[in-house]
Structures are given as C-alpha cells and as structure tokens.
Amino acid sequence: MPTIDAEDILEQRRAYNETLAQAADKTRAAWFPIAIMAALLSLPALQFVGNYNYLIHLVLFTASYVVMASGWNVLGGFAGYISLGHNVFFAVGGYFAGMAFARFEISTIILAPVAGLVAGALGYLIGLITLRVRGPSFIISSLALVMIFRIFFENWEFVGGAAGVALKANSLPVEWAKLPYYYAFIVMAAFAVWASYRIKHSKFGLGLRAISKDEIKSESAGIDTRFYKVMAFAISAFFVGMAGAVWGEYLTYIRPNIFLIILVSVNMVLMCILGGKGTIAGPVIGAVLIVAFNEFFVATLGASEINILATGLIMMLCLMFFPLGIVGTLARHRKLPRILNWD
Amino acid sequence: MLDIRNLCKHFGGIKAVDECSFGVERGSITALIGPNGAGKTTAFNCISRTMTPTRGEVWLDGERIDELRPHKITARGLSRTFQISRNLADMTVLENVICQSRINGWRDFFKPAMSPEEIEKAMGLLDFLGIARLAHEDGANLSYGQKKLMDLAALLMSDPKIILLDEPAGGVNPTLLEEIIGHIRELNRNGLTVLIVEHNMDLIMRLSHRVVVMAQGSVIASGTPDEVRNDPAVLEAYLGGAQEAAA
Numbered sequence: 021m022p023t024i025d026a027e028d029i030l031e032q033r034r035a036y037n038e039t040l041a042q043a044a045d046k047t048r049a050a051w052f053p054i055a056i057m058a059a060l061l062s063l064p065a066l067q068f069v070g071n072y073n074y075l076i077h078l079v080l081f082t083a084s085y086v087v088m089a090s091g092w093n094v095l096g097g098f099a100g101y102i103s104l105g106h107n108v109f110f111a112v113g114g115y116f117a118g119m120a121f122a123r124f125e126i127s128t129i130i131l132a133p134v135a136g137l138v139a140g141a142l143g144y145l146i147g148l149i150t151l152r153v154r155g156p157s158f159i160i161s162s163l164a165l166v167m168i169f170r171i172f173f174e175n176w177e178f179v180g181g182a183a184g185v186a187l188k189a190n191s192l193p194v195e196w197a198k199l200p201y202y203y204a205f206i207v208m209a210a211f212a213v214w215a216s217y218r219i220k221h222s223k224f225g226l227g228l229r230a231i232s233k234d235e236i237k238s239e240s241a242g243i244d245t246r247f248y249k250v251m252a253f254a255i256s257a258f259f260v261g262m263a264g265a266v267w268g269e270y271l272t273y274i275r276p277n278i279f280l281i282i283l284v285s286v287n288m289v290l291m292c293i294l295g296g297k298g299t300i301a302g303p304v305i306g307a308v309l310i311v312a313f314n315e316f317f318v319a320t321l322g323a324s325e326i327n328i329l330a331t332g333l334i335m336m337l338c339l340m341f342f343p344l345g346i347v348g349t350l351a352r353h354r355k356l357p358r359i360l361n362w363d
Numbered sequence: 364m365l366d367i368r369n370l371c372k373h374f375g376g377i378k379a380v381d382e383c384s385f386g387v388e389r390g391s392i393t394a395l396i397g398p399n400g401a402g403k404t405t406a407f408n409c410i411s412r413t414m415t416p417t418r419g420e421v422w423l424d425g426e427r428i429d430e431l432r433p434h435k436i437t438a439r440g441l442s443r444t445f446q447i448s449r450n451l452a453d454m455t456v457l458e459n460v461i462c463q464s465r466i467n468g469w470r471d472f473f474k475p476a477m478s479p480e481e482i483e484k485a486m487g488l489l490d491f492l493g494i495a496r497l498a499h500e501d502g503a504n505l506s507y508g509q510k511k512l513m514d515l516a517a518l519l520m521s522d523p524k525i526i527l528l529d530e531p532a533g534g535v536n537p538t539l540l541e542e543i544i545g546h547i548r549e550l551n552r553n554g555l556t557v558l559i560v561e562h563n564m565d566l567i568m569r570l571s572h573r574v575v576v577m578a579q580g581s582v583i584a585s586g587t588p589d590e591v592r593n594d595p596a597v598l599e600a601y602l603g604g605a606q607e608a609a610a
Contacts, residue, residue: 224472230451230462237449240411241463242437242521251472 052359053213060206067195076198080270082311083205084263088284089291089303090212091259096289097298098225099252100232101154104285105162106260108146108169109139111279113261115179118268122185128269129204132262139261140254147253151246154235163282170280184275187268201270205263209304212259217300217362219255228252229298260288294338296345300362305346309338364389364556365410365441365525370419372405379405381580383419387525387573392547392557394567396591397577398601403560404446406577407529411443412436423525438465440524446533446560448510452503456494456513459502460485463517481520488516492546508539515546525556532563544570568592576600 060079066072088110095101113135117128128135150161174182190197219225227248230238239245268274287310295306313334317327342349350356351363365387372380380402387393395403408414410421412433421429428436442463451459461477464484477485489495492512497505505513511531518526531547532540544566551557561567567574567588574591576584578600584591591597 218473221476222473223466223476226458226462226476227466227472229454229458233451233453234449236413237445237451238462239433240413240437240443240445241517242434242442242465243462244432244434244466246432247469 049358049361053362057206057210061203064196064199064202071195073195073198076202078311078315080198080202080205082307083202083209084267085287085291085307085311086209086304087205087212087263088260088288089295089307090209090216090300091256091263092288093216093256093292093297093303094219094228094259095249095252095256097292097302098220098228098232099249101151101249101253102159102289103162103253103256104159104282104289105165106256106288107280107282107284108165109143109257109260110264110267110284111169111173111276112142112257113139113264114268114274114279115173115264116261117265118185118187118274119179121187121269125188127200128265129200132204132208132265135265136258136262139264140258143257143261144250144254146257147250151249151253166280166282166285170276173276173280179274182276184273184278186273187271189272198270201266204266208259208262208266213300213304213362215255215259216303220300220363224248224251232298290335293345294335294342296342296347296349296351299345299347299351301360302345302347305360309346310335364424365558366420366422367406367410368420368422370406370409370421371417372402372409372414373417378580380409380416383577383581385575385582385585387556387558389556390551390554391572392551392559392570393573393575394571394588395558395560395575395577396562396564396567400579401577401600402580403577404529407443407527407560411441411527413443437463437521437523440522441527442518442521442523442525443527444511444514444518444529444531446529448507448514450502450505450510450513452501454502455499456489456502456505457482457485457498459513460488460517460520463520465521485516485520488519489513492516493542508535511535511539511543515543519550523555525558526550528557528559528561530560530562532561532566540566 063079064076066075088106092103092106095103116138117131117135120126120131121128146165150158150165153161173179179185190200227238227243230241230243231245231248235245264279271278291306291310292303293306294309295304296302310331313331314327317330321327321330338346344352347356347360351361367386368384370380370383371378383402383406395406397403405414409416409429412429412431416429419429420427423439423441426439428439428441431439451462454462457477461481464481486495486498489498492515494509494512494516497509502510502513515531528547531543535543547557547570559571571588574585574588575582576591576594576597583596583600584594586594
C-alpha cells in the first residue's frame with residue numbers, strides 16, 4: 021500500500037495551483053491577437069508586389085464569419101440557445117444598409133452600426149416571442165423565422181422581390197476595390213471578439229452562462245432570465261446584422277438567396293461548435309478552419325458535392341476528438357496553448 | 364413574516380396543494396413536514412414562484428409576492444435551495460456562489476463578473492461552510508454533500524431575510540448532517556429566518572421552533588415539535604390512516 025506523506029500532498033497542491041494559475045494567465049498571450057491584427061491590417065500591402073485579391077477575399081470572408089459566429093456565440097454559446105435562424109439578421113442588416121446605399125448613396129460601412137442596431141431591435145422583439153421556449157422548440161422556431169423572412173423578402177417589391185437590388189460597385193481600381201470592405205470586416209471582427217470577451221467577463225455574461233446550465237436555478241438565484249436572454253438575442257443579432265450590411269455592398273447586390281439560405285446560419289453554428297461554443301477564441305478558430313476546409317476541398321475536389329462531403333467528414337472527425345470544440349476541449353484538459361487562451 | 368394564505372396548486376385533477384395556510388415568524392426556524400406526496404415541495408415551489416400557484420396568496424413582510432417573478436422574489440429577500448442540488452456545471456464553485464449575488468438594475472450588467480469584494484464575501488461564506496479549498500473546482504465535481512453546502516453558500520450570497528431549504532439533510536452522511544445543523548443554527552442565531560422541508564425527524568425535532576404538518580395538500584397540524592409529535596392527526600397521517608380514509 022502506498023504511503024502518503026505530507027510532502028506528496030504539498031507537491032500535489034503546488035501542481036494544482038500551477039494549473040489554476042496557468043488557466044488564469046492571460047497577460048502573457050495578449051501579444052498574439054495584437055500580432056494577428058497587425059499582420060492582417062498590413063496584408064493589403066502585398067498588392068504592391070502582385071495580385072493577391074483572392075487572398076484578401078478569403079481573409080475578408082473569414083472575418084465576416086468571425087463577426088457572425090462571435091455574435092451567434094453570445095446567444096448560442098453563452099446562453100445556450102441554439103438558433104438556426106440568425107441569417108435573418110444578416111438579411112435585415114444587408115437590406116437595411118443596401119437599400120439606404122441604393123437610394124441615398126450612404127456607404128454601408130458607415131451605416132453598418134445602424135444596420136446592426138436595426139437588426140438588434142428586431143432581434144429583441146423576436147426574442148420576446150421565441151425565447152419563451154427552449155431546446156428543440158426554440159431551434160424549430162428559429163428555422164420558421166428564416167422561412168417567414170424568405171417569403172417576406174421575396175415578395176416585397178420595394179426591395180426587388182426575389183431578383184433583389186443591384187448596388188453600385190465602387191470606383192476604385194481593381195487591386196484596391198476590396199480594401200474598404202476588407203478593413204471594415206477586420207475592424208468589426210476585432211470589435212466582435214473584444215465585445216464577447218467583455219460580455220463573458222461581466223455580470224451579464226455570468227448570468228447567461230448560468231442560464232445555459234439551469235434556467236430555473238438561475239431565475240431563483242435572482243437573475244432576470246427573460247431579460248438576459250432577450251438582450252443576448254439582441255446583441256447577437258446586432259453583430260450578424262452589422263456583417264450583413266457590408267456584405268451586400270461587397271457583393272454589389274442584395275438578394276434573398278444570398279442572405280436567407282440555411283448554409284449561412286448553419287456555418288455560424290458549425291464554426292462555434294467546431295471551435296468551441298462559449299469560448300472567445302472558438303468562433304475565430306472555427307471560422308478560419310471551416311473557410312480553409314471549404315477552399316481546400318473546392319480547390320482539390322472541384323465545386324461538386326464531394327467537397328461538402330469532405331468538409332463534413334473533417335467536421336465529424338474533429339468533433340470525435342474534440343467534443344467540446346477545439347478550444348473548449350483543450351481548455352478542459354488544460355492543454356490549451358497560451359496564445360489561444362483568450363477567455 | 365412569511366404568510367401563506369389558502370394556497371392551491373392543482374395538476375389536472377390532482378390537488379397537490381389544497382387550501383394550505385400557515386405562517387413563518389421572523390427569526391424562527393419553521394419546519395414543514397408530512398408524508399411523501401403531502402405537497403411540501405409543491406408548496407415550496409409555489410412560494411418561491413418556481414411554480415405558479417393555482418390560487419392563493421403569499422405575503423412577505425406585508426407585501427404580496429405570489430404575483431412576482433422568481434428573481435424579484437429573491438430580490439425581496441426570499442431565497443431557496445432545491446431538493447436535488449441544481450448546481451451549474453462548467454462553472455467553478457466560486458462562480459456558482461457569486462452568480463447569486465445581488466444585481467441592482469441593468470447598470471450592474473457590465474460590471475466585472477466577480478468583483479474583489481464579491482470574491483472576498485464568497486470566500487468568507489465558503490470558509491464558514493468549510494469548503495473554501497474547493498472554490499476553484501468545477502461545481503459538478505463536488506460530492507453530493509458538498510453541493511448542498513455550496514447551495515447554502517450561494518443562498519447566503521444574496522443577503523436573504525428568509526431562506527427556504529428543501530431537504531438539506533437528504534442523502535447526507537451523519538457527520539455532515541451535524542455540520543449542516545450547526546450552520547443553520549448559527550445563521551438563525553444571527554437573525555435569519557428559516558423555513559425547512561425535511562424528512563429527517565431527528566433533525567426537525569432538534570432544530571425547529573415550530574413545525575407545520577401537511578398531508579394531502581393541506582395543513583393538518585402545527586405547533587412546537589413536542590405538540591406535533593403527540594398530535595393524533597399527525598400520527599394517523601404518518602401511519603397511513605389518512606390514505607385509507609381517502610380510499
């Protein structure tokens with residue numbers, strides 16, 4: 021029988037305290053997000069030495085999904101309400117800013133925060149209704165929302181119905197044409213990540229995390245669960261709406277079938293689940309990986325259904341080994357590299 | 364202090380709580396006992412508004428609270444625990460406890476999740492209950508008894524005036540039970556009013572000042588532990604006489 025002496029216990033306690041300290045240590049990795057930001061902000065300089073429009077498009081595309089997935093994460097990750105209908109806010113933001121751009125020529129980049137607020141206000145109202153149910157019922161209600169809005173936008177003549185509205189492309193030379201949108205999305209992505217960090221570390225975030233675990237307990241703990249949930253819904257709609265605003269002008273048209281397809285909202289969900297729902301770095305990692313998988317398989321397997329199959333397969337394998345998402349699982353085993361510990 | 368008047372809760376045809384009325388005096392430890400299915404937990408749930416009562420009124424310090432939402436009731440100073448500890452997994456014990464600290468309006472939302480004062484207060488409470496060393500463990504990893512203690516600490520975080528404890532001794536070993544009894548006594552000595560649902564007669568008789576006995580949804584007796592122990596109606600309810608009469 022092994023003997024336990026005091027030194028062993030002290031040694032174990034020291035090791036335990038060290039893991040706690042490591043989990044709490046964020047200061048040493050602050051350089052990493054800053055370095056990424058610096059690299060991304062200076063990336064367009066490559067245009068001076070060649071044509072890197074494709075690379076810039078990919079980064080922009082990833083950043084747009086970082087904004088959306090981080091926004092979705094506020095409701096789906098923190099509060100635990102899985103919404104498959106967040107592309108509705110993508111559409112609302114896109115249409116609001118797109119129509120203002122088409123009519124009054126106000127840049128969607130300037131309008132993005134306003135479009136976000138419009139989407140957020142709509143999210144607040146929808147949340148008041150749909151957040152009365154949870155679990156599968158909530159997921160179905162969110163899907164119903166997409167269908168309602170799709171029918172609504174396809175039949176609304178003012179916004180062009182199913183054909184949508186063409187938006188004027190900007191007049192910059194082709195190598196610089198993407199840059200305003202590129203910078204807009206990078207800044208929005210950084211803001212979304214920063215905001216979700218702030219939310220997670222606030223009383224509001226603690227309340228949302230409690231709600232995701234046990235709503236009855238949270239309510240009796242003194243948390244106004246209904247208000248918290250609806251606010252989380254509004255905030256997540258705000259980010260998705262903001263991304264939608266700029267996306268329309270970037271594509272130079274707004275049309276129901278670019279916003280209101282299930283792929284958009286499913287992507288947000290998959291990115292959060294793959295990266296780690298409820299973590300700060302998770303949606304970012306998820307967005308980078310899913311965009312990368314997609315591009316890689318489209319390039320190697322062609323734009324047939326096979327690439328979707330391959331992406332799905334990778335997702336499955338990832339989730340077999342990282343059931344809580346990559347960031348979530350590594351953090352659980354205290355193996356998360358410091359550079360990814362943004363929580 | 365707490366006044367329950369004609370409380371009813373019906374589930375379809377089942378009258379789980381039926382015209383139940385009793386009061387809890389300030390500074391007392393009142394126990395709510397009764398055979399299984401007597402409606403104690405349902406009454407509890409209706410008081411804390413975890414369930415909506417079918418009918419009846421609940422008054423706390425002269426204010427009617429049965430129409431408030433649960434978090435408002437908590438804000439008025441009435442906190443409860445659950446029969447089966449409902450801890451929040453993936454959150455540390457400290458977070459579980461601080462989660463229940465008071466929030467004053469939406470301005471508090473964007474304050475840090477855990478301020479140094481709150482951490483100090485929570486650690487003080489955990490220390491008082493003897494589980495301070497577990498503060499950074501995941502709440503879900505605690506043993507059953509430790510979860511009960513954590514619940515108690517969380518309960519005290521919101522500075523309640525009255526606490527409702529649903530079977531604090533259920534499934535707890537005798538040593539820990541003594542500890543819990545000691546804690547409840549000490550809290551009560553410091554002015555906290557306690558309403559407790561419990562099966563453990565030994566605990567009830569030792570701890571409570573007043574006992575309310577429920578059977579089939581209504582109060583059949585109340586008084587000091589000694590009075591209740593010798594009440595023929597209570598004996599009958601516990602020995603099954605009431606069920607036979609109903610059948």
